[in-house]
Amino acid sequence: MQALCPLCATLGKVYYESKDTYYKCPKCYGVFADEKNKPNKIEEKQRYELHDDDTNDSGYRKFVNPITSSITNDFTPKSKGLDFGAGTSAIISVVLHEQNYNIKNYDPYFHKYPELLEDKYDYISSCEVIEHFYNPCKEFTLLKRMLKKDAKLYLMSEVYDEKIDFASWYYKNDPTHVFFYSKETFEWIKNNFGFKTVSINKKLIVLEN
Secondary structure, three states, X not given: OEEEOOOOOOEEEEEEEXXXXXXXXXXXXXXXXXXXXXXXXXXHHHHHHOOOOOOOOHHHHHHHHHHHHHHHHHOOOOOXXXXXXXXXXXXXXXXXXXXXXXXXXXXXXXXOOHHHHHOOEEEEEEXXXXXXXXOHHHHHHHHHHOEEEEEEEEEEOOEOOOOOOHHHOHHHHOOOOOEEEOHHHHHHHHHHHOOOEEEEEOOEEEEEO
């Protein structure tokens, strides 16, 4: 069995099979779910609405700190930002607004302002979002287009490598997680979408335009 990789359009072979099937791409090294595994939009939205995202929770703020602290270190409040896939709480914008940062929210379910996707930004954040991309090629094309020269794209996601036992990996058990990235995948993204650099520090991935 084979399936087309939604990031680089290369045929991937079955990588793991249980009640669900996952494929691994030999080109970009992404691991992706079979089409039949993927929830529909109603199921996906219902899953997101279950998230207990209290913006006053110190643990939640600590969780997004790798992104928020990087933005405040790299940019000033005058810089123009976008939180892509902001979710119900828009925690990143909440934290940055407290420091007078100029950041707007986009989310296809909870902050649907398509006009924001026509603009360009000094930085874009996307926390625990990219693993939900059904069509990562389309989404990264969009993200790249929205970045100004020397802008930065801040991502957070679990980075997969072969040392992880995929069968017992908790991250795949969320049915809305449909694409998993390795370090090699991010290198492929850097090279093929035309980013200057990529850095990976645990769950934080930063691509510079």
